[in-house]
Amino acid sequence: MTAPDTATRPPSPDVELAEAAIVEHYARLVRLAYLVLPPALGRNRRVLTAHALVQRALPRGRRSADSAAAQVRGGVPGQRGGSQDSGYPYVRLRVLRTALEAGVPLTFRALPRRSQLPPVLPQVWGLRLFPRSGGAEELALDQWLSTLDGPGRAACVLRALERLPEAEVLRVLTEAGVADPAAAVAGSGDPAHDGLFASPEFDPCVLQARPTDLLRRRRLARAGLAAAIALAVGAAFLALPGGGWGADGAAAPAYARNAAAEQALDPGRLVRAAPTLWRTSSRTDFSAWPARGERADDTGLLRRALAVWARPGSSVIVSATPGTPAGPPMGPPQLLFAGTVDQAVVVLLYDGLRVVRYAEPRTGSAGAALDFARTDGASADTATALVLSRVDGNVRYLAAPWVTAAAQRDLLKPGDGAAALKLTPEGVTPPVTGPAASGTCTGWSALALTGDGATRLITDLGELTPARLTAGAPGAERDVTEAAELGDWSRIACLLPSVRSHGVRTVNAWTYAKQPLPEGDGTAAWLCTRAETWQGAADRVQAQFLAPGAPLAAQAARSEGSAACGPREPRVLAGVLWKSRAGQWYVLAAGSAQFASLSVSGNGVKGSANGNRLAVKAPEGAQVDLSGRLTDGTKAGVLR
Numbered sequence: 001m002t003a004p005d006t007a008t009r010p011p012s013p014d015v016e017l018a019e020a021a022i023v024e025h026y027a028r029l030v031r032l033a034y035l036v037l038p039p040a041l042g043r044n045r046r047v048l049t050a051h052a053l054v055q056r057a058l059p060r061g062r063r064s065a066d067s068a069a070a071q072v073r074g075g076v077p078g079q080r081g082g083s084q085d086s087g088y089p090y091v092r093l094r095v096l097r098t099a100l101e102a103g104v105p106l107t108f109r110a111l112p113r114r115s116q117l118p119p120v121l122p123q124v125w126g127l128r129l130f131p132r133s134g135g136a137e138e139l140a141l142d143q144w145l146s147t148l149d150g151p152g153r154a155a156c157v158l159r160a161l162e163r164l165p166e167a168e169v170l171r172v173l174t175e176a177g178v179a180d181p182a183a184a185v186a187g188s189g190d191p192a193h194d195g196l197f198a199s200p201e202f203d204p205c206v207l208q209a210r211p212t213d214l215l216r217r218r219r220l221a222r223a224g225l226a227a228a229i230a231l232a233v234g235a236a237f238l239a240l241p242g243g244g245w246g247a248d249g250a251a252a253p254a255y256a257r258n259a260a261a262e263q264a265l266d267p268g269r270l271v272r273a274a275p276t277l278w279r280t281s282s283r284t285d286f287s288a289w290p291a292r293g294e295r296a297d298d299t300g301l302l303r304r305a306l307a308v309w310a311r312p313g314s315s316v317i318v319s320a321t322p323g324t325p326a327g328p329p330m331g332p333p334q335l336l337f338a339g340t341v342d343q344a345v346v347v348l349l350y351d352g353l354r355v356v357r358y359a360e361p362r363t364g365s366a367g368a369a370l371d372f373a374r375t376d377g378a379s380a381d382t383a384t385a386l387v388l389s390r391v392d393g394n395v396r397y398l399a400a401p402w403v404t405a406a407a408q409r410d411l412l413k414p415g416d417g418a419a420a421l422k423l424t425p426e427g428v429t430p431p432v433t434g435p436a437a438s439g440t441c442t443g444w445s446a447l448a449l450t451g452d453g454a455t456r457l458i459t460d461l462g463e464l465t466p467a468r469l470t471a472g473a474p475g476a477e478r479d480v481t482e483a484a485e486l487g488d489w490s491r492i493a494c495l496l497p498s499v500r501s502h503g504v505r506t507v508n509a510w511t512y513a514k515q516p517l518p519e520g521d522g523t524a525a526w527l528c529t530r531a532e533t534w535q536g537a538a539d540r541v542q543a544q545f546l547a548p549g550a551p552l553a554a555q556a557a558r559s560e561g562s563a564a565c566g567p568r569e570p571r572v573l574a575g576v577l578w579k580s581r582a583g584q585w586y587v588l589a590a591g592s593a594q595f596a597s598l599s600v601s602g603n604g605v606k607g608s609a610n611g612n613r614l615a616v617k618a619p620e621g622a623q624v625d626l627s628g629r630l631t632d633g634t635k636a637g638v639l640r
Contacts, residue, residue, distance in 0.1 A: 014087070015058065015059055015060075017087035018057070018058055018059050018087040018090060018091050019058055019087075020087065021087035021088040021090075021091050022054060022055075022057060022058060022087075022091055024088075025088060026054060026205075027203070027205045028161070029054045029057070029091065029092065029095050030050045030051055030054050030204050030205055031050075031161065031197075031202055031203055031204065031205070032092070032095060032096065032099075032157050032161060032162070033049070033050035033053045033054055033095050033096075033098075033099045034046055034047065034050040034131075034202060034204040035145065035153060035156075035157045035161070035197065035202055036096065036099035036100065036150060036153050036154050036157055037049055037050060037099050037102055038102070038146075038150065039142070039145065039146040040146075041102075043131070046204070047131070047204040047207065048122060048124065049102060050099075050204050051122055051204065052122065053095050053098045053099055053102070054091075054095055055122075056098070057091040057094040057095050057098070058091075059090070059094075092162070092172075093172065093175055093176060096154055096158075096172065096176045097176045097177060099150070099154070100150045100151065100154060100176060100177065100178070127210065127211060131200060131201055131202060131203050131204055131206065131207060131208070132200045132201065132203070132206060132207075132208060137193075137196055138196055138199045138201035138202070139201075141193060141196050141197075142201065142202075144189065148187065148188075149184075151173060151178040151179075151180070151181070151183075151184035152184050152187045152188055154173060154176065154178070154184065155169055155173060155181075155184040155185045155187075155188035156188045156189060156197075157197065158172055158173070159185075159188060159191065159194065160191070160193075160194035160195075160197040161194075161197045161198070166185060169181075169185055170182065170185060173185070260331065261310075261328075263331065263332055264306070264310070264328065264329045264330070264331050264332050264333070265303075265306045265307060265310055266306075266332065267299045267302035267303050267306065268299075269332040270291075270302065270332055270333065270334065270335045270349075271332055271333065271334040271335065272290070272291040272296075272334070272335055273287065273288060273289060273290045273291065273334065274290065275290045275401070277290065278290075278400075278401050278402055284379060284380035284383065284402070284452065285375070285378040285379060285380075285383045286334075286336065286350045286355060286375055286378055286383050287334065287350065287352070288401070289334075289336050289350070289383075289400065289401060290401060291334075291335040291336065291337070291338070292336070292337050292339070292398070292426045292427060293337045293338040293339030293346075293426060294339045294340070294426075295338045295339050295340065295345065296335060296337070296338045296339070298338060301338060301345060301347065302335070302338060302347065304358075304360070304368075305338075305347040305349065305358035306329075306333075306349075308358055308368055308370055309328060309329065309349070309356055309358065309370065310328035310329070311328075312370055315367040315368070316367065316368050316369065316370055317367065317368070317369045317370070318369075318370045318371075318372075319369075319370075319371050319372070320371070320372035320373075321372065321373050321374055321463050321464070321465075321501075321502075321503035321534065322502055322503040322533070322535060322538065323374055323503055323533070323534065323535030323537065323538075324354060324372045324373060324374040324503065324534075324535075325353075325354070325372075326370075326372050329349075329351045330351060331351070333349040333350060333351040333356070334349065334350040334351070334352075335347075335348075335349060336348040336349065336350055336355070336386070336398070337386075337388070337398055337426075339426065340362060341388045341389045341396055341428070342389050342391045342396070342431075343361070343362050343391065344359045344360065344361060344362055344389060345359065345360050345361075345362055346358070346359050346388055346389060347359075348386060348388075348398065350375070352376070353374065353375070353376050354372050354373060354374055354375060354376075355372075355373050355375050355386060355464055355465065356370065356371065356372055356373075357369075357370070357371040357373075357386075357387075357388075357464055358370055359371075359389070371464050372464075373463055373464035373465045373503075373534070374503060374534040374535060375465060375534065376534070377534070380400075380402070380452050381454075381456060381468055381506075382465075382468055382505055382506065383400055384399065384400045384403060384449045384451070384456050384458060384466075384468070385397040385398060385399050385400060385403070385447070385449060385458060385466055386398050386464060386465060386466075387460060387463070387464050387465070387466060388428065390434060390460075391431070393433065393434055393436075394431035394432060394433060394434060395431070395432050395433075395434040395460050396428060396429055396430070396431055396432070397428070397429045397432065397447065397466070398426075398427055398428055398429075399423060399427040399428075399429065399449060399451075400427070400449075400451065401427065402451040402452045403423070403427065403449045403450065403451035404450055404451045405420070405423075405449075405450040405451070406420070406421040406423055406429055406447060406448070406449050406450070407419060407420045407421055407447070407448045407450075408421055408432050408433070408445060408446070408447055408448075409445075409446055409448060409457075410443045410444065410445060410446075411443075411444040411445075411446050411459075411486070411489050411490055411493040412441070412442070412443050412444055412490050412493060412494070413443075413490070414483065414486035414487050414489070414490045418448050421447075429447070432445060432447060433445045434460050435459065435460060435461075435496070435497075441493075441494035441497075441552075444459070444493040444494065444496065445459065445460070446458065446459040446469065447459070447466070454479055455479060455481055456468055456479050457469040457470075457479060457480045457481075459496070461496065461499060461500045461501065461502075461504050462500045462501045463501060463503065463504075465505070465534070467499075467504045467505065467506060467507050467531070468505070468506045468507070469489065469506075469507055469508075469509075470506060470507070470508045470509070471485040471488065471489070471508065471509050471510070471511075472508065472510060473510055473512075473570065474508075474510065474530075474565055474566050474567050474570035475567045475570060477506075477508045480509075485509075488509055488511055488525070488527060488546075489509060491527075491544075491546050491550070491551070491552055491553045492509055492527060492529055492544055492546075492552075492553045494552055495529065495542060495544070495553070495555060498540070498542070498558075499531040499540050502531070502533060502538065502540065503533045503534050503535055503538075504531045504532070504533055504534075504540075505532050505533060505534045506531075506532050507529060507530070507531045507532075508529070508530050508532075508565075509527055509528075509529050510527060510528045510529075510530070510565060511525055511526070511527050512526055512527065512528050512565075512572055512590070512591075512592040512593075513525070513526040513590035513591065513592065513612060513613060514526070515588065515590050515613045515615075517547075517548070517578070517580070517588075517615070518580060518584075518586055518615050519580045519581070519582055519584070521548070521580050521581055522547075522548030522549070523548060524545060524546060524547050524548060524578075524588070525545075525546040526543065526544070526545060526546070526556075526574065526590040527543070527544045527546060527553060528541065528542070528543050528544075528564070528565040528572045528574075528592075528639075529541070529542045529543075529544065529565075530542075530564075530565040530566055532566070537561065538560055538561055539560070539561065539562070539566065540558070540559075540560050541558065541559045541560075541562045541564050541565050541566075541572075541639060542555055542557070542558045543555070543556045543557040543558070543572055543574035543639050544556060545574070545576045545578075545588070547578070554576065556574040556575065556576045557574040557575075557638060557639040557640060558639070559639050559640055562639065564639050570592070570594075571591065571592040571594040571595070571630070571636070572591065572592050572639050573589065573590075573591035573592070573595060573598070573626070573627075573628050573636060573637070573638050573639060574589065574590065574591075574638060574639050575587060575588060575589035575590075575600070575614075575624075575626045575638060576588050576589075577618065577620075577621070577622060579620075584617060585617070585618050585619060585620050585622070586615050586616065586617055586618060587600050587605060587607075587614070587615070587616045587617075587618045587622065587624055587626075588614070588615050589613070589614040589615075589626050589628075589638075590612060590613045590614070591612040591613075591628050591636075592612065593612060594612075594630050594631060594636075595611075595612040595628045595629070595630060595631075595636070596610070596611070596612075596628075596629055596630060596631045597609065597610050597611070597628060597629050598611075598612065598613070598614040598626070598627070598628045599614075599626075599627055599628070600614060600616055600624050600625065600626050601624060601625055602622070602623060602624040602625045603618075603619070603622045603623055603624060604619065604622070605617075605618045605619075605622050605624050612628075626638045
């Protein structure tokens with residue numbers, strides 16, 4: 001390809017006319033550049049380069065004084081008869097010339113031209129762009145175009161896309177600097193397939209996006225970050241004066257060895273409680289647990305667990321309950337357990353705020369898991385057990401040292417007795433069926449642990465610490481042991497999945513009202529379930545309506561972060577729309593004993609009642625407002 005003679009070039013139009021031509025025919029010009037560019041560049045670079053070539057086709061110069069009033073009459077591309085001052089032929093020639101230059105191989109004999117280099121603008125980071133995929137015919141056309149040289153592709157595009165006659169194609173190729181335009185036209189193929197050039201396969205303005213090489217990008221980012229840190233540390237050292245304090249005072253330089261941090265990672269400094277400390281300690285929480293497990297003296301295992309806790313690698317699966325910090329220990333933690341459990345080796349550690357479980361494969365080195373659970377404020381009631389492992393829907397627990405007996409029961413079958421479980425000398429339970437994670441609620445497993453003068457009921461909610469189940473009014477909660485309490489829990493156990501994996505410490509069920517139903521349809525019960533969390537925030541409260549004969553309670557209201565049904569606000573009000581056996585709909589509402597009167601209104605429904613219960617006829621689907629007044633005259637709203 002040779003440089004064209006300047007006498008054959010079309011005159012440079014006013015810059016405003018050229019800009020208008022580019023804006024009006026931008027998509028066609030970009031498609032032209034994309035088709036002429038060599039396919040060896042790859043689709044992503046061809047797209048960006050095509051846009052760059054069209055955007056750089058604007059001629060240099062200033063706007064003329066009278067161009068603002070000029071009427072831009074953009075000739076239709078492909079029709080030479082259009083106005084020559086439209087600017088389109090000029091910008092098309094510039095795009096064609098630079099696209100042909102981009103296909104010239106780089107050599108050491110000449111400086112590269114701007115079009116031969118990757119475009120400065122536009123730039124796309126982290127994504128690869130390419131046009132939509134076409135059919136078999138478009139693929140065959142693209143493969144055939146890759147066999148042509150640049151002038152041959154240009155001749156095809158001018159004929160097929162621009163619809164120029166052969167004489168015009170020869171003239172434009174000559175102006176673009178093609179050495180042998182006739183040969184290019186002769187090798188431009190059969191015009192029968194010209195319609196495929198308008199396919200979306202060759203439209204670089206309608207694009208699809210895919211990510212770049214994510215692993216390579218991550219490695220480059222890490223390498224760049226490490227280099228930046230090293231450069232910053234080196235600059236800090238160079239900036240320090242010969243004597244006196246540096247900018248950080250007496251602090252050690254970055255990455256210096258710190259005695260306190262090293263002690264926290266030293267297996268020899270792990271805290272180990274005496275086996276009988278729990279009998280005399282004023283605290284009956286996890287700090288009174290002794291170190292148990294057949295690998296409690298395995299220094300290598302303990303060192304790995306501490307190191308992973310402090311610096312978990314990319315292959316470590318880390319999880320934490322809500323509100324639990326996942327940082328390294330503040331000092332030497334306490335060892336609770338180290339041993340083989342099923343197909344894993346498990347280490348349990350405690351630092352006064354959190355219990356941490358480290359697990360690695362029993363054989364091989366295919367990664368590890370690290371689980372954090374907040375346990376500050378634990379007591380003998382909430383430090384009764386920890387989850388050691390979950391395998392195939394079964395759960396193994398490590399019981400507290402004061403637990404003397406364990407039994408499993410199904411909350412949905414309150415009439416069935418609890419099945420006794422045999423604990424190992426280390427306090428590990430056999431595999432216990434865990435609650436179903438999802439699907440139909442056909443059973444709900446709970447564990448009854450006896451010790452320290454009480455039998456406590458716990459259940460697995462998908463976390464390291466099981467949740468304690470209780471019953472009773474706020475401030476007077478008690479362990480679930482009576483038949484009536486077990487019966488209530490059998491109706492509401494299937495609502496427990498709504499509080500799964502929320503850092504729940506205890507779940508209390510309180511039957512706060514009994515209500516005789518209209519038309520003699522029996523007596524319903526109203527319950528309030530409060531799930532309190534270890535972090536003390538985001539407690540979840542639910543009010544449930546239990547109709548006579550119904551197998552499960554219906555949720556009447558729910559709230560998150562509410563003080564209702566708790567020691568700070570030991571009251572609740574909720575309502576439901578209920579249908580009698582005769583087919584009549586009623587608004588039923590009940591509040592706790594603190595309510596002196598209730599009222600309901602809205603959608604043609606209006607009624608009130610003295611006391612803490614209300615029943616008013618209502619149409620099906622009625623939406624009403626419910627409120628009440630307390631015995632001291634204060635107005636109180638419904639749980640929401």
